[in-house]
Structure formats: C-alpha cells, structure tokens
Amino acid sequence: MRSRSARKQFNPLVYILLAPTAIFVAVFTVWPVLLSLYQSFFLQRMNIVRFREPTFIGLGNYITLFTDQYFLQVIKNTFSYIIGTVPISILLGFLFALLVNRKLRGIGLFRLAFFHPMVLPMVSAATIWLFFFTPDYGLFNTALGFLGYSGSENWTGNPNLALLSVIIVAIWKNSGYYMIFYLAGIQNLPSDVYEAAALDGANGWQVLWRITFPLLRRTTVFITTIAFIDAFRTVDHIFVLTGGGPSRSSTVLLFELWQQRFEYQNIGISAAITVIFVIILLAFTITNFIVSERKEG
Amino acid sequence: MRTKKSYFVILGVLLISLLAACSTTTPNQPVVQDQPDPVEETTSSEEVVSGEDTASVEETEMDPVTIQVFYPIAVDAPITDVLNGYIADFQAEYPYITVEPVFSGGYADVQTAIQTTIDGGGQPPAMAVMLATALYDLINADYIVPMDGYINNMEDGNAYINDFLPAFLENSYYDDQLWSIPFQRSAVVLYYNVDMFNEAGIAVPNSWQSWAEAAQALTVNNGDSTNWGLQFSSDWPYWLFQPLAIGAGQNIFIDDCHVAFDDPAVIDAVQFYIDLSAEYGAMPAGVQANWATSATDFASGTTAMVAHSSGSLTSILNQAEFEVGVMPYPGKEADTYASVPGGGNFYILNGAPQEQQDAAWKFIEFLSRPEYVADYSIQTGYIANRFSAYETNVMQTYVNDVPQALATRDALQYAGAELALQNLGQVRGIFHDYIQRAINGEMSAADAMTAAQSEAEAALVDFCP
Numbered sequence: 001m002r003s004r005s006a007r008k009q010f011n012p013l014v015y016i017l018l019a020p021t022a023i024f025v026a027v028f029t030v031w032p033v034l035l036s037l038y039q040s041f042f043l044q045r046m047n048i049v050r051f052r053e054p055t056f057i058g059l060g061n062y063i064t065l066f067t068d069q070y071f072l073q074v075i076k077n078t079f080s081y082i083i084g085t086v087p088i089s090i091l092l093g094f095l096f097a098l099l100v101n102r103k104l105r106g107i108g109l110f111r112l113a114f115f116h117p118m119v120l121p122m123v124s125a126a127t128i129w130l131f132f133f134t135p136d137y138g139l140f141n142t143a144l145g146f147l148g149y150s151g152s153e154n155w156t157g158n159p160n161l162a163l164l165s166v167i168i169v170a171i172w173k174n175s176g177y178y179m180i181f182y183l184a185g186i187q188n189l190p191s192d193v194y195e196a197a198a199l200d201g202a203n204g205w206q207v208l209w210r211i212t213f214p215l216l217r218r219t220t221v222f223i224t225t226i227a228f229i230d231a232f233r234t235v236d237h238i239f240v241l242t243g244g245g246p247s248r249s250s251t252v253l254l255f256e257l258w259q260q261r262f263e264y265q266n267i268g269i270s271a272a273i274t275v276i277f278v279i280i281l282l283a284f285t286i287t288n289f290i291v292s293e294r295k296e297g
Numbered sequence: 298m299r300t301k302k303s304y305f306v307i308l309g310v311l312l313i314s315l316l317a318a319c320s321t322t323t324p325n326q327p328v329v330q331d332q333p334d335p336v337e338e339t340t341s342s343e344e345v346v347s348g349e350d351t352a353s354v355e356e357t358e359m360d361p362v363t364i365q366v367f368y369p370i371a372v373d374a375p376i377t378d379v380l381n382g383y384i385a386d387f388q389a390e391y392p393y394i395t396v397e398p399v400f401s402g403g404y405a406d407v408q409t410a411i412q413t414t415i416d417g418g419g420q421p422p423a424m425a426v427m428l429a430t431a432l433y434d435l436i437n438a439d440y441i442v443p444m445d446g447y448i449n450n451m452e453d454g455n456a457y458i459n460d461f462l463p464a465f466l467e468n469s470y471y472d473d474q475l476w477s478i479p480f481q482r483s484a485v486v487l488y489y490n491v492d493m494f495n496e497a498g499i500a501v502p503n504s505w506q507s508w509a510e511a512a513q514a515l516t517v518n519n520g521d522s523t524n525w526g527l528q529f530s531s532d533w534p535y536w537l538f539q540p541l542a543i544g545a546g547q548n549i550f551i552d553d554c555h556v557a558f559d560d561p562a563v564i565d566a567v568q569f570y571i572d573l574s575a576e577y578g579a580m581p582a583g584v585q586a587n588w589a590t591s592a593t594d595f596a597s598g599t600t601a602m603v604a605h606s607s608g609s610l611t612s613i614l615n616q617a618e619f620e621v622g623v624m625p626y627p628g629k630e631a632d633t634y635a636s637v638p639g640g641g642n643f644y645i646l647n648g649a650p651q652e653q654q655d656a657a658w659k660f661i662e663f664l665s666r667p668e669y670v671a672d673y674s675i676q677t678g679y680i681a682n683r684f685s686a687y688e689t690n691v692m693q694t695y696v697n698d699v700p701q702a703l704a705t706r707d708a709l710q711y712a713g714a715e716l717a718l719q720n721l722g723q724v725r726g727i728f729h730d731y732i733q734r735a736i737n738g739e740m741s742a743a744d745a746m747t748a749a750q751s752e753a754e755a756a757l758v759d760f761c762p
Contacts, residue, residue: 045759046412046416046437046438047433047434047437047438047719047720047760048437048759048760049437051759052437052438052439127589130586130589131589131590133586134587134590135581135585135587136522136523136581137522145521154581154582154583154584154585156532156586157531157532157583157584157585157586157737158583158584158737159584159733159737159739241586242532242586243532243533245532245584245729245730245733246531246532246584246733246734246736246737247729247730247731247733247734247737247739248726248730259722259726262405262408262409262412263405263722263723263726264720264722264723265412265434265438265722
C-alpha cells in the first residue's frame with residue numbers, strides 16, 4: 001500500500017523540469033564550493049615551483065588568515081561596507097518606490113531616472129564617479145562648497161574617506177534596482193485594505209507603517225537577501241575608484257580574494273577565503289529566512 | 298503567490314541569460330583548430346623556423362594553423378583597427394596561418410584569463426601580450442616558454458635582439474633565457490609646459506632642487522582652485538615613483554629576490570615626494586587618484602608639469618594649445634636624470650601545440666619588422682622599440698613633426714629597470730601600502746619604508762630560499 005502510494009506520487013516530469021536547475025546549481029555552485037573546501041586545507045601556490053603541487057596543511061590557511069592583522073582589517077572593511085550600503089540602499093529603494101508609485105504625467109521619466117544606474121556598466125559609471133570625486137573641481141566638492149562646506153576633500157585618496165566613496169557609488173548603483181522590486185510589490189498590494197484604512201480614518205503615516213510596510217515584508221526579505229549578496233559581489237567600482245587603497249583601506253573580501261588568487265596566485269589561501277565567504281553568506285541567508293518564517297507564524 | 302510567481306519568472310530569465318552567456322562564449326574557447334588532417338601533423342619546430350626566409354616558397358607545403366592572440370584592449374590607443382590591419386598583412390604573407398585576435402580587458406584580465414585556462418586544464422592561446430614585469434610569475438607557474446630556440450635558428454639572431462632598445466629587454470631574461478619580446482612599450486617622463494616656463498623666465502629643471510622651485514614658482518592659487526606646478530598620480534604609485542628613487546641613486550629593488558625599500562636613497566626620494574607638497578606647496582597633498590585628470594589638467598594648461606606615461610603623448614599633443622616639452626625626471630644631483638620603462642611584451646604560452654607556438658613566433662617576428670614597429674609607434678604613441686625603426690622614412694618624417702617622440706626614447710638612456718621580481722603582486726602591494734601611508738602622513742618616510750622592507754623580505758622568503 002505504502003509503496004504504491006509513494007510510486008503514485010513519483011512524477012518524472014517534476015524531476016525533468018528540475019533537472020536543468022539542479023545540474024546548473026550542482027556544477028556551478030555545489031561542486032566549486034566543495035572543491036574550495038578541499039583546497040583550503042592545502043598549501044598551494046602557483047608561482048612557487050616547489051609549492052605548485054598541493055601539500056596538506058590542515059587548518060593552516062585559516063590560521064594564517066585569522067592571525068593576519070591585514071586580513072582582519074579586510075573583514076572589518078567588508079562589514080563596514082555592508083552596513084554602509086545595505087540598509088541605506090534598501091531604504092532609498094523603498095522611498096523611491098513610494099515616490100514613483102503615483103499617477104503623474106511623465107512618471108516614467110522619473111522611474112527611468114531612478115533605475116538607470118542599474119543599467120550602466122559599473123566600470124564606466126565608476127570612471128565617471130572618479131571625476132565627481134576629483135579634489136579640486138569635482139562635482140562632489142563643488143556641491144559641498146555650494147552648501148557652505150569649505151574643505152575640499154580628497155575623496156578617493158584619503159584613507160578615511162576611500163571606503164565611504166565606494167559605498168556612495170554602490171548605494172547610487174543599487175537603490176534604483178531595489179526600487180523596482182518594491183514598486184512591483186506595492187502595485188500588487190490588495191486595494192481593499194487601503195479602502196478599509198481610509199474608512200477608519202488612518203493618516204498617511206499610519207497607512208505606510210501599519211499597512212504598506214508590513215505587507216511588503218516578503219519583498220523586504222527578498223531585497224535584503226539580494227542586497228546583502230550584492231554588497232559582497234560588487235567590487236568592479238573598487239578597481240576603478242581606489243584599487244583597494246590607499247593603504248588597503250577600501251579592500252573588501254571579494255577584492256582580497258581576487259588578489260590572492262590571481263595576483264599572488266595563492267590557491268590555498270584563496271580557497272579558504274572562498275569558504276569563509278560562503279559561510280558568511282549562508283549564515284546570513286538562513287538567519288534571514290528563519291526570522292522571516294517565524295514572523296509568519 | 299504573485300511574488301512567488303515573479304521569483305520564478307526572474308529565476309527563469311536568469312537561467313536563460315546564463316545559458317545564453319555560456320553559449321556565446323563557447324566559440325571563444327581556445328580549442329578551435331580545424332586542421333584538415335591532424336594525422337599528417339608532423340611538422341617539427343626546426344622545419345618551420347628554418348623555412349622563415351623562404352616562407353613564400355614553402356607556404357604551399359604548410360598545414361594550415363590557427364593561432365589565438367590574447368590582447369589587452371584597455372590601453373591608451375585605438376589598437377583594434379591597427380592590429381587587425383597587421384594581421385591582414387601577416388596572413389597575406391603566410392596564407393597557412395590564421396590569426397584570431399581576442400581583445401579583452403586590461404593586462405590583468407588577459408593574465409587572469411590565461412591563468413584560469415591553464416590551471417583549469419584547458420589549452421591556452423598560442424600567444425599573448427602581457428606586462429613585461431609579469432615575467433617571474435609566468436615562469437614560476439610554467440605558463441610561458443623561452444624563445445632562445447627561435448633566436449638561435451634565425452640567420453642573425455643576435456642582430457635581431459640587439460636592435461631592441463636595451464631598456465626594453467631588462468625584463469625579458471631570466472636564467473640566461475629569453476622569455477619575451479618587447480611590443481608596446483612606454484616610459485615614465487615629465488611633461489612640461491614650455492610656454493609657461495618661458496613666460497616665467499624659468500629654466501628647464503636639471504635637479505630636484507630646481508625642479509621643486511620651478512613647480513613652486515608655477516603654482517598659482519586662484520582662491521577656489523589651484524593651478525598646480527606639478528601633478529603626480531599616486532593611487533598606483535610604484536611606477537611613477539621609481540624614477541625618483543633611481544634619481545636619488547638607488548632603484549627600489551636589486552634583483553628578483555631583493556628589494557631596497559629602506560635604502561637611504563629611496564627614503565630620501567619618498568621624503569622629496571612629500572616635500573613637493575608639504576614644503577613647496579607645488580603639488581596637491583596626500584594620495585592622488587588622478588591618473589586621468591592630471592594629464593587632462595596639463596593638456597588644458599592648468600598644470601605646469603605632470604609626471605606621466607609616454608603613452609599619453611599623442612592625446613596630450615592633440616589637446617594642448619601650447620608647446621609641450623618632454624624630458625626624464627631630473628635627478629637629485631645637478632644634471633642627473635632618471636626614467637623607467639613600462640608596457641607589455643609578447644609571450645608564447647606553454648601548452649599551446651608546437652605548430653601554434655611556431656606560428657606565433659612568426660607573427661612576433663613579423664611585428665618586430667622596423668616598418669611595423671615604426672607604424673605602431675606613430676599610430677599609438679608607444680615608443681618605437683627598435684633602433685632600426687628610427688631609420689625608416691615614415692619614422693623620420695614623424696619625428697620631424699613630433700620631436701617629442703624622440704625625447705621619450707631618449708629618456709630611456711637614464712632608465713632603471715621597472716619593478717619586476719618574485720611574488721610581484723604581493724611585494725608591490727606592500728610597497729604601495731606603505732608609501733601611501735607616508736604620502737598621507739600616517740607614517741614618516743623612514744618608518745614606512747623600513748616596515749615595507751621587512752614585510753617584503755618576509756613575503757619573499759618562500760620564493761628565494
């Protein structure tokens with residue numbers, strides 16, 4: 001009986017439909033992660049002849065990384081970068097969505113204006129931003145001067161401002177993207193709730209914080225996840241704006257990973273960084289998921 | 298429900314776009330090679346090389362071969378058109394060879410692509426243009442092959458090699474073997490606005506002292522902004538800095554295993570760099586990410602002098618409405634000068650089939666002919682890298698019109714070697730880290746360079762037992 005019902009439920013079509021995705025994930029995600037995990041226990045450097053063949057060193061790479069003052073600085077930079085970009089770009093995305101969710105003439109133009117940074121290639125956009133950040137006559141300093149700020153800042157060359165510069169560009173780049181998701185979410189909200197709220201005499205703030213925002217919770221979870229991943233993933237502009245400097249003050253994890261793998265040709269260390277990377281991302285995604293599902297109940 | 302559905306739609310779109318991306322990249326994989334009959338492929342390297350003088354006779358007997366050439370496109374010149382033209386000429390002369398140029402990114406991207414291909418077990422392109430300084434990393438990882446065999450098989454290999462400007466061969470030899478051939482090469486030079494110097498009645502500087510004083514005298518403060526006497530990009534500082542150290546008497550490295558970051562002369566040069574802004578007020582203070590803007594500021598006449606690549610000569614001359622002077626950096630002592638070469642060389646890659654490597658050498662040899670070297674220099678602004686190129690008619694006409702092109706070449710007689718050593722990426726990173734701390738005033742020049750020296754020595758231990 002039992003086996004028959006199980007057989008009944010077996011539907012090959014499901015597996016056929018899932019197969020492309022499953023294969024894709026296995027080949028491009030699961031396998032590389034497992035390979036990195038394996039390689040992270042070995043000493044292997046392509047540019048040292050006697051270390052070209054891997055030697056097992058256990059947790060050696062991880063110990064090297066976590067006792068390296070400089071790597072800890074990179075971790076710190078990465079978290080500053082995430083804290084600096086994720087909440088602000090999500091909030092801005094939400095505000096933009098509220099702004100452009102109106103029936104106005106030419107609203108499409110505003111939507112385009114908010115969304116266009118997403119379409120621009122990051123490297124060319126960053127090249128333009130580099131001009132904005134130019135100390136003497138750059139747009140940024142000129143605008144600040146117009147607002148009464150006298151000091152002309154050396155944005156990308158000052159170790160205290162370099163990370164902020166790349167954060168600003170990331171926010172500019174991503175907010176419009178998150179706006180699109182919020183806009184889609186807002187336009188899918190049921191209108192009856194708003195009618196009820198209007199009947200009960202709720203004011204704008206109450207509608208926003210008691211109805212719109214809670215109803216968009218799923219969208220927010222989704223956006224938070226991709227924003228978090230974006231924060232790890234987006235490094236193109238760092239190459240253009242600061243090159244991770246000055247004095248490595250704007251080096252983040254993925255940038256460091258690239259350097260270790262392709263500049264220092266250190267396979268063991270770069271595999272270990274990949275594993276750390278994956279662990280952080282998994283931890284966040286799972287936490288995010290659990291928290292949101294608990295609220296559901 | 299709706300949102301869930303939209304996730305699936307997004308996922309679907311992503312999947313499709315990824316698949317599309319995969320399928321479009323497939324033709325670029327370096328596995329092309331459609332030879333009609335691979336069994337008959339018995340051509341040995343000697344046969345091909347010995348056939349070089351009689352190629353037109355022998356070409357009918359050659360099996361067709363296709364080579365890929367990886368080429369960085371993010372350089373300061375319209376190189377795609379120029380190179381496609383050369384390839385057409387080459388293929389007309391060697392009909393059995395097909396050259397497929399693969400233009401991608403900058404030097405780092407080309408090297409990354411080749412590393413990934415080889416490390417992943419794939420077949421690399423036959424030939425690539427990569428930085429001259431990448432030498433040790435490429436040799437250690439066994440990515441490239443030496444070219445001595447080809448030189449020895451030439452009718453007069455010594456004459457061929459000795460015709461290259463010696464400064465450009467500095468990073469081609471290791472273990473008494475030749476690993477690369479110079480191609481698009483440049484040098485660090487000092488551009489100066491001759492009109493400004495004449496108006497102010499200032500002589501062209503010939504020492505650090507006169508250089509700093511000239512820069513100071515030519516700095517004009519307009520209230521809101523400053524017209525600087527001198528600009529010096531420092532977000533990727535080692536290259537523009539090296540001639541300062543050389544001018545003080547000591548290059549920043551000694552050989553592939555030893556750096557000289559804490560040498561008193563190098564510290565002196567760091568201090569001079571800082572003093573140019575701190576003492577003389579002739580240069581913006583702190584690290585400057587102004588590689589692009591410093592050249593345009595100079596060309597638009599708002600900066601009197603700029604330290605830059607000779608590769609920017611053409612664009613500066615096109616924009617400038619004043620007489621542009623080009624010279625090596627003045628050295629510390631009077632009448633001493635300094636410069637350093639830069640740019641990319643040809644490499645032949647290990648792992649490409651022998652017949653492809655041989656064809657690649659043919660292409661390299663072809664592009665080193667004086668007329669092509671001269672033409673490439675004129676079209677792009679890179680320094681013509683062979684003496685014989687300067688004897689061609691086109692080049693002589695060109696240097697008559699643009700005497701600065703000769704000045705960039707002449708700067709090279711004062712050049713030291715560009716920083717190239719074991720573990721280049723890491724050691725260079727350490728140097729950048731600390732010199733930027735010194736420039737930004739976080740550490741003194743001496744402390745920064747001492748720390749850089751000990752970190753660099755530690756980073757070299759595994760490489761130089």
